[in-house]
Amino acid sequence: MITTRRAAAIGAVLLLAGLTGCADDKPAAGSDDGTGPVTVKATDSECGLSRTDVKSGTSTFSVSNGGSKVTEFYVYAEGDRVMGEVENIGPGLKRELIVELPTGKYQAVCKPGMVGDGIRGDLNVTGDAAAQVDEDTALKQAADSYQRYVNSQAVALEQKTTEFVTAVKAGDVAKAKELFPISRTYWERIEPVAESFGDLDPKIDARVNDVEPGTEWTGYHRIEQALWEKNTTAGMAKYADQLLVDVKTVVAKAKVVKLNPLQLANGAKELLDEVATGKVTGEEDRYSHTDLWDFQANVEGSQAAVQALRPALQQRDAALVTTLDTNFKAVFAALDKYRVGDGFKPYNATDAEKKELGAVVDALAEPVSKVAGVIAKK
Amino acid sequence: MSERKGFSRRGLLGAAGAAVATGVAGYAAHSALSTEESQAADNSGPVEFHGTHQAGIVTPAQDRLHFATFDVTATKRDAVISLLKEWTAAAALMTAGRDIGQYGAVNGPGEAPPEDTGEAVGLPPARLTLTIGFGPSFFVDAKGNDRFGLKTQRPGALIDLPHFIADDLDPNRSGGDIAVQACSDDPQVAVHAIRNLARIGFGTTVVRYSQLGFGRTSSTSRAQTTPRNLFGFKDGTNNLKLEDTAKLEEQLWVQPEDGPDWMVGGSYLVSRRIRMTIEIWDRTSLGEQEQIIGRGKGTGAPLGKADEFDPIDFNAKTSDGSLKVAKDSHVRLAHPQFNKGAELLRRGYNFVDGSDGLGRLDAGLFFLAYQRDPRKQFVPIQQQLSRSDAMNEYIRHVGSGIFACPPGVTPGSFWGEKLFS
Numbered sequence: 001m002i003t004t005r006r007a008a009a010i011g012a013v014l015l016l017a018g019l020t021g022c023a024d025d026k027p028a029a030g031s032d033d034g035t036g037p038v039t040v041k042a043t044d045s046e047c048g049l050s051r052t053d054v055k056s057g058t059s060t061f062s063v064s065n066g067g068s069k070v071t072e073f074y075v076y077a078e079g080d081r082v083m084g085e086v087e088n089i090g091p092g093l094k095r096e097l098i099v100e101l102p103t104g105k106y107q108a109v110c111k112p113g114m115v116g117d118g119i120r121g122d123l124n125v126t127g128d129a130a131a132q133v134d135e136d137t138a139l140k141q142a143a144d145s146y147q148r149y150v151n152s153q154a155v156a157l158e159q160k161t162t163e164f165v166t167a168v169k170a171g172d173v174a175k176a177k178e179l180f181p182i183s184r185t186y187w188e189r190i191e192p193v194a195e196s197f198g199d200l201d202p203k204i205d206a207r208v209n210d211v212e213p214g215t216e217w218t219g220y221h222r223i224e225q226a227l228w229e230k231n232t233t234a235g236m237a238k239y240a241d242q243l244l245v246d247v248k249t250v251v252a253k254a255k256v257v258k259l260n261p262l263q264l265a266n267g268a269k270e271l272l273d274e275v276a277t278g279k280v281t282g283e284e285d286r287y288s289h290t291d292l293w294d295f296q297a298n299v300e301g302s303q304a305a306v307q308a309l310r311p312a313l314q315q316r317d318a319a320l321v322t323t324l325d326t327n328f329k330a331v332f333a334a335l336d337k338y339r340v341g342d343g344f345k346p347y348n349a350t351d352a353e354k355k356e357l358g359a360v361v362d363a364l365a366e367p368v369s370k371v372a373g374v375i376a377k378k
Numbered sequence: 379m380s381e382r383k384g385f386s387r388r389g390l391l392g393a394a395g396a397a398v399a400t401g402v403a404g405y406a407a408h409s410a411l412s413t414e415e416s417q418a419a420d421n422s423g424p425v426e427f428h429g430t431h432q433a434g435i436v437t438p439a440q441d442r443l444h445f446a447t448f449d450v451t452a453t454k455r456d457a458v459i460s461l462l463k464e465w466t467a468a469a470a471l472m473t474a475g476r477d478i479g480q481y482g483a484v485n486g487p488g489e490a491p492p493e494d495t496g497e498a499v500g501l502p503p504a505r506l507t508l509t510i511g512f513g514p515s516f517f518v519d520a521k522g523n524d525r526f527g528l529k530t531q532r533p534g535a536l537i538d539l540p541h542f543i544a545d546d547l548d549p550n551r552s553g554g555d556i557a558v559q560a561c562s563d564d565p566q567v568a569v570h571a572i573r574n575l576a577r578i579g580f581g582t583t584v585v586r587y588s589q590l591g592f593g594r595t596s597s598t599s600r601a602q603t604t605p606r607n608l609f610g611f612k613d614g615t616n617n618l619k620l621e622d623t624a625k626l627e628e629q630l631w632v633q634p635e636d637g638p639d640w641m642v643g644g645s646y647l648v649s650r651r652i653r654m655t656i657e658i659w660d661r662t663s664l665g666e667q668e669q670i671i672g673r674g675k676g677t678g679a680p681l682g683k684a685d686e687f688d689p690i691d692f693n694a695k696t697s698d699g700s701l702k703v704a705k706d707s708h709v710r711l712a713h714p715q716f717n718k719g720a721e722l723l724r725r726g727y728n729f730v731d732g733s734d735g736l737g738r739l740d741a742g743l744f745f746l747a748y749q750r751d752p753r754k755q756f757v758p759i760q761q762q763l764s765r766s767d768a769m770n771e772y773i774r775h776v777g778s779g780i781f782a783c784p785p786g787v788t789p790g791s792f793w794g795e796k797l798f799s
Binding site: 366 | 544546
């Protein structure tokens with residue numbers, strides 16, 4: 001796949017997670033001659049790369065998780081633009097990331113527990129591959145890059161929802177409660193894409209008042225109510241089965257969806273609208289109060305879409321890029337106050353706290369809403 | 379009660395000497411603010427209270443609203459009848475621009491509180507109308523009890539509204555045994571009217587909730603221009619208008635065959651408090667806003683047309699083959715063509731109740747719609763909208779009510795008299 005000229009030219013990432021699963025590659029440690037795969041030792045507290053200088057072009061990262069938490073590995077360009085990522089690496093597992101990196105400065109990031117800024121280190125890419133592209137190419141790259149992001153999230157969504165559904169059907173209330181916000185993270189990151197598939201969104205994500213009389217209430221929140229209000233999974237098996245069927249359908253569709261740069265820009269805005277209307281108010285996860293997981297995921301999804309557009313934005317409106325960087329940081333900093341371990345405190349914020357969160361989201365959403373106009377400008 | 383004449387507010391001013399100058403000047407200034415449309419419908423004089431139909435339905439929509447619903451606390455039928463008689467008498471006086479009571483606001487004995495609260499003294503009638511309606515709970519309580527011996531008089535069309543998708547109703551902004559809609563071109567005149575009715579009702583009724591509105595969001599007469607809602611779009615272009623007399627019989631007024639008899643000439647009111655997520659709408663692109671509504675923001679013309687009143691072409695396509703007026707646009711889903719010909723007479727108002735605790739405008743549209751039968755009009759239209767309207771992302775229905783509004787009052791009669799006879 002990566003050999004096609006188009007893919008190679010646009011800094012393609014081929015994500016093997018979910019395709020090869022926990023491929024048991026031969027260990028590269030100890031014999032790093034500067035050309036083979038970069039091995040990444042991820043634990044709960046470190047993110048060790050076998051080398052931090054690589055040549056421009058295709059690089060392979062072989063990530064093994066020696067920690068106790070599920071982790072993720074990212075290669076970020078400036079502003080946390082995702083160049084490549086591998087999701088959902090369980091303890092003891094190894095996954096590979098193959099990524100095309102033009103000359104420049106990057107960061108390699110492990111995210112134990114899959115939340116927060118992660119453990120970061122510099123990654124220098126040298127060589128003669130050109131880093132600068134013209135505006136049209138930059139826009140095209142943006143769409144392709146975001147599409148890969150959607151793909152990787154979709155794969156993880158299916159995996160984590162499968163685990164969640166398994167726990168529900170096994171009657172393991174504790175496990176199901178633990179997995180509920182995690183599986184939703186992947187949904188919330190790509191929500192505008194998922195929502196574009198008509199009837200599936202209400203089947204998967206409807207709150208009780210979203211349902212018309214005569215229609216059955218199904219999906220995440222149906223199970224959420226049983227788990228938190230009644231502390232049981234009794235009677236939930238059929239909803240769990242249906243949820244997985246629906247999620248698989250979304251995933252299949254998301255993998256082939258074609259997005260243009262304007263849709264990215266609008267998607268980034270819509271994700272923040274979701275935060276402003278449903279999450280800040282605590283209406284989304286009204287039984288579990290895990291709204292802040294969704295909140296964080298929406299903002300991350302928005303950031304991924306904006307950052308995919310970053311090179312094009314940088315050329316057209318550098319000041320806007322600076323504002324976006326600052327304001328994304330402010331939102332994550334506001335969220336950090338509510339963090340506990342790998343997750344978040346139950347969301348029972350006071351009005352003053354909601355107002356503070358709402359204010360940083362509005363401050364971010366306003367410049368994000370300008371992105372589409374900048375992108376559309378000829 | 380009929381001997382109570384009430385004080386003319388202008389008469390009072392005349393008697394008050396020095397107040398004349400300021401009072402008249404105030405009145406003149408008010409008239410000077412008149413726009414073209416208000417010359418067609420004098421926006422200071424009184425609207426006739428008596429008539430075949432209640433005023434305030436097809437009356438050219440005034441600029442301001444104070445809407446209130448009341449719960450009846452009295453348990454005796456006679457108490458309700460007395461209240462309605464008192465209210466009717468007060469309404470007739472207030473809509474004529476008079477104080478209520480024998481002595482009005484300032485001419486009574488110094489030892490007693492004034493009969494009229496007084497804040498409308500010196501103000502013109504400002505086209506005040508008061509319109510009453512009875513909710514389902516007026517006939518039977520939550521347990522199904524026949525409260526005032528009226529259970530069999532409950533009209534079939536006065537249904538309990540079904541739950542619509544995404545309804546997020548606040549019980550403290552919903553329901554009510556009796557609704558009173560006060561419309562006026564002066565907010566103080568409308569507030570004065572509800573305040574005095576609430577006061578008369580103490581001991582018999584309690585206010586359940588009330589809502590202030592400004593900036594009418596529809597026209598009920600062809601003499602009026604189309605106003606804008608808080609989304610910045612013209613609202614009510616294709617509204618039923620008082621000039622469409624044949625259509626009003628078909629769509630608005632209860633006919634003899636509809637039953638019950640006491641409702642003939644009346645109409646059914648549905649109220650919805652629709653919260654708009656203003657801040658989010660404001661960061662939506664102009665193109666998307668227009669797609670959602672199905673009309674241009676500037677002209678109000680249907681997409682693909684030039685003039686506001688051009689007929690909508692629902693089959694017109696753009697060069698890339700997509701519909702000019704999208705399938706999930708508000709204008710299409712609400713159009714009679716896609717609702718078995720059902721129409722509504724809307725006379726909603728913008729509201730801004732300050733800001734919520736999050737620093738966002740607590741604002742939106744207080745939707746008021748009159749119709750002959752909600753089962754054939756509001757309900758199917760709203761079901762269709764709640765399922766598919768692209769606008770749903772930017773609005774939330776947070777309050778709801780349905781009321782049977784009896785026909786008009788003849789002199790010497792009172793609101794809903796036929797219901798009790």
